[in-house]
Amino acid sequence: MPSRPNPIRPKLFINKTKTLFLILTISSSLVILFAILYFVYHLWISLLNRSRTIPFDVSASPLKLQLFTYKELKLATNDFDEANVIGKGGSGTVFRGITRDGKLFAVKRLDNLSLQTETEFQNELQILGGLKSYFLVTLLGYCDEKNHRFLIYEYMPNKSLQELLFNEDGDSCLNWERRFSIILDVAKALEFMHFGCDPPVIHGDIKPSNVLLDSEFRAKISDFGLSRVKVEGGYGVDLFSQDLGKSQELCGNFGGESTPQTAIGTPTHHEVDFALALQASSSSKNSRTSRNIKGMNLNSMSLAMEGETKGKEVSHDGDDSKVLSCEDHEFDQSKEMNLSPNSVLDLGKGSKQWGRDWWWKQEGSGELCSKDYVREWIGSQIHSANPDWDDEKKIINTPELGVSSRAIDKAEDRDGSGLNESRFDTLEEKFAKEEISETKNKKSKKKKKKHRNMEEWWKEEEHQEDANNKKKIRILRIKFKNRLKVPHFRYCFRGKGESSVHDREGEAAGEFSFRRGWRRKSNSSSKKKNNNNRSMGSEMWSGDLFSRELSSTTSMRGTLCYIAPEYGGGCCYLMEKGDIYSFGVLILVIISGRRPLHVLASPMKLEKANLVSWCRQLAQSGNVLELVDEKLKDGYNKEEAGLCINLALACLQKAPELRPDVSEIVRILRGEMDISAAAFEFSPSPPAKFYGSRSKRRS
Numbered sequence: 162m163p164s165r166p167n168p169i170r171p172k173l174f175i176n177k178t179k180t181l182f183l184i185l186t187i188s189s190s191l192v193i194l195f196a197i198l199y200f201v202y203h204l205w206i207s208l209l210n211r212s213r214t215i216p217f218d219v220s221a222s223p224l225k226l227q228l229f230t231y232k233e234l235k236l237a238t239n240d241f242d243e244a245n246v247i248g249k250g251g252s253g254t255v256f257r258g259i260t261r262d263g264k265l266f267a268v269k270r271l272d273n274l275s276l277q278t279e280t281e282f283q284n285e286l287q288i289l290g291g292l293k294s295y296f297l298v299t300l301l302g303y304c305d306e307k308n309h310r311f312l313i314y315e316y317m318p319n320k321s322l323q324e325l326l327f328n329e330d331g332d333s334c335l336n337w338e339r340r341f342s343i344i345l346d347v348a349k350a351l352e353f354m355h356f357g358c359d360p361p362v363i364h365g366d367i368k369p370s371n372v373l374l375d376s377e378f379r380a381k382i383s384d385f386g387l388s389r390v391k392v393e394g395g396y397g398v399d400l401f402s403q404d405l406g407k408s409q410e411l412c413g414n415f416g417g418e419s420t421p422q423t424a425i426g427t428p429t430h431h432e433v434d435f436a437l438a439l440q441a442s443s444s445s446k447n448s449r450t451s452r453n454i455k456g457m458n459l460n461s462m463s464l465a466m467e468g469e470t471k472g473k474e475v476s477h478d479g480d481d482s483k484v485l486s487c488e489d490h491e492f493d494q495s496k497e498m499n500l501s502p503n504s505v506l507d508l509g510k511g512s513k514q515w516g517r518d519w520w521w522k523q524e525g526s527g528e529l530c531s532k533d534y535v536r537e538w539i540g541s542q543i544h545s546a547n548p549d550w551d552d553e554k555k556i557i558n559t560p561e562l563g564v565s566s567r568a569i570d571k572a573e574d575r576d577g578s579g580l581n582e583s584r585f586d587t588l589e590e591k592f593a594k595e596e597i598s599e600t601k602n603k604k605s606k607k608k609k610k611k612h613r614n615m616e617e618w619w620k621e622e623e624h625q626e627d628a629n630n631k632k633k634i635r636i637l638r639i640k641f642k643n644r645l646k647v648p649h650f651r652y653c654f655r656g657k658g659e660s661s662v663h664d665r666e667g668e669a670a671g672e673f674s675f676r677r678g679w680r681r682k683s684n685s686s687s688k689k690k691n692n693n694n695r696s697m698g699s700e701m702w703s704g705d706l707f708s709r710e711l712s713s714t715t716s717m718r719g720t721l722c723y724i725a726p727e728y729g730g731g732c733c734y735l736m737e738k739g740d741i742y743s744f745g746v747l748i749l750v751i752i753s754g755r756r757p758l759h760v761l762a763s764p765m766k767l768e769k770a771n772l773v774s775w776c777r778q779l780a781q782s783g784n785v786l787e788l789v790d791e792k793l794k795d796g797y798n799k800e801e802a803g804l805c806i807n808l809a810l811a812c813l814q815k816a817p818e819l820r821p822d823v824s825e826i827v828r829i830l831r832g833e834m835d836i837s838a839a840a841f842e843f844s845p846s847p848p849a850k851f852y853g854s855r856s857k858r859r860s
């Protein structure tokens with residue numbers, strides 16, 4: 162009997178298949194859903210990160226900078242209360258901020274938005290933002306909202322070395338031990354930047370106010386607004402042409418155009434060598450002083466008249482050409498000061514240009530500061546009965562020159578109203594006098610007219626400069642928005658320094674990059690140009706060249722008196738040895754407790770006005786310890802002090818290649834190496850006494 166088919170079986174089978182299908186559908190859709198969610202989440206996170214780190218990509222860097230809102234900063238600083246101001250710099254005000262959980266930080270508010278502040282802001286983010294070292298102040302974050310730019314740093318309770326050295330109550334805590342350890346810390350910071358980073362970072366503005374001190378008075382370097390990243394073996398990056406704004410302020414902008422750049426390293430702008438003049442000020446010889454003045458003035462005059470001739474190479478007639486050559490041997494001493502032509506022009510006018518010269522930063526505290534000093538000194542030269550000014554007035558016929566017109570005024574005064582009336586006894590003479598005064602009147606009317614024209618000219622100039630700056634800011638921001646490629650960085654110790662990575666504190670291991678894969682191919686034409694423009698001692702340039710993203714005409718970088726002579730001579734490219742020079746000045750400032758250019762009221766002390774020159778004089782007479790801060794009395798280590806001063810002299814040598822590199826400096830300070838006598842070979846003032854190796858080692 163055939164069995165009957167079970168009607169339940171197929172039903173069950175169908176149900177099972179259905180369930181299975183349902184389960185599969187649900188689970189696969191769940192998987193798809195999760196995958197989508199996962200993807201969306203990651204997309205969101207990466208977008209969020211990107212927006213928080215624009216304009217640069219720190220995702221590849223080990224450091225993430227926090228993006229602060231304006232509101233947060235306002236809250237943290239109690240609406241930027243004056244009571245929370247901890248310092249003021251050339252570019253902004255620094256406030257103390259406090260987080261909700263009570264942590265302190267420093268907020269630097271970049272005051273007015275200009276090309277200079279913008280480039281400094283980007284520079285800090287791009288360079289300091291990617292560096293991590295115990296010897297560098299940590300950049301925690303930033304705020305970039307509409308017209309607000311803020312940089313947020315770790316808080317350094319003992320502020321800056323500037324304040325400790327020059328504030329009345331500050332120096333009491335700077336005993337010898339601390340001073341020496343600050344010198345060593347700064348050297349280590351530079352070692353990290355020059356040898357611990359690849360490509361190396363050149364600070365470009367080493368000075369006391371950029372050395373901050375933590376609670377234990379350990380020094381950290383701050384302010385990377387002028388820093389550069391160096392790419393070896395080719396044309397590197399001039400990352401953000403951060404000098405742009407400054408250079409324009411410094412060099413002026415004649416005719417509304419940025420001064421043309423002939424080729425790398427040889428700008429065609431003019432420089433007035435106040436340095437030479439200043440150096441002469443410490444000389445008792447009047448004639449020499451006046452020759453310098455004359456040289457300066459001719460420089461500025463030729464600038465205004467020709468506009469195209471070349472800075473210091475400008476050829477002067479007769480005597481003036483001799484001025485530079487006869488002073489040449491003192492070049493390195495005097496070069497501590499360089500002013501832009503504008504500055505000279507403005508002296509006569511007492512115009513606001515002085516206020517724009519950000520680098521006059523020898524903060525005066527009662528005593529004359531360098532600005533006052535130079536101003537006063539130049540003033541005295543103009544007013545004094547200086548025979549050379551008579552020549553000047555004949556030559557100078559450009560009303561644009563403030564100093565010159567002043568000289569003319571003086572001369573005219575002497576010739577005119579100052580003339581002795583008794584000489585005009587006869588009627589004839591009286592007529593003659595009237596005639597003269599009439600001509601004078603005409604002249605003065607003409608002059609007034611010219612002066613008015615000049616005012617208009619200045620207005621146009623400013624207008625033009627503003628427009629140029631705005632345009633450049635726009636370009637700069639677009640570049641960053643478009644993710645301008647910046648060099649690949651690695652932390653690594655290399656070079657002459659024998660100390661290994663392990664030796665060094667604070668450096669991070671591993672590799673990071675701000676933005677990977679950057680390399681600019683060297684352009685053969687610029688290479689060619691560059692080769693053509695190598696001058697004496699230019700071997701030092703090899704591989705040290707920086708390209709320029711935006712045109713700039715830098716006559717100066719860094720801060721007055723701390724700038725290496727090579728930057729005053731038309732060199733535009735920061736190099737490690739420039740930092741070494743500044744470090745040399747810093748050592749002397751720390752040890753002496755004096756500003757590099759510092760005059761007291763008494764003329765007897767004028768010889769000490771220029772710290773570097775004074776130190777050289779002392780070295781020649783074998784008495785360098787006289788330089789040590791009187792406040793230290795005998796409470797200092799003579800061996801260490803002598804070593805530091807001689808080291809400073811080695812760093813201050815005119816030829817950059819003769820200066821020691823920073824790894825050698827660290828080893829010398831640690832007592833692991835002697836100062837090379839060869840270092841002084843070409844120095845104008847080899848130290849009479851050497852304080853060679855130190856038995857005691859520091860780490």
Ligand SMILES: Nc1ncnc2c1ncn2[C@@H]1O[C@H](COP(=O)(O)OP(=O)(O)OP(=O)(O)O)[C@@H](O)[C@H]1O
Binds near residue numbers: 250252318
């Ligand atoms: N992280 C910080 N912690 C504590 N104080 C700080 C910090 N950063 C800056 N300051 C204080 O603010 C002052 C001004 O600093 P800032 O870097 O703005 O100016 P500067 O270096 O003197 O001038 P410039 O920036 O024009 O070279 C410093 O001298 C220091 O006293």
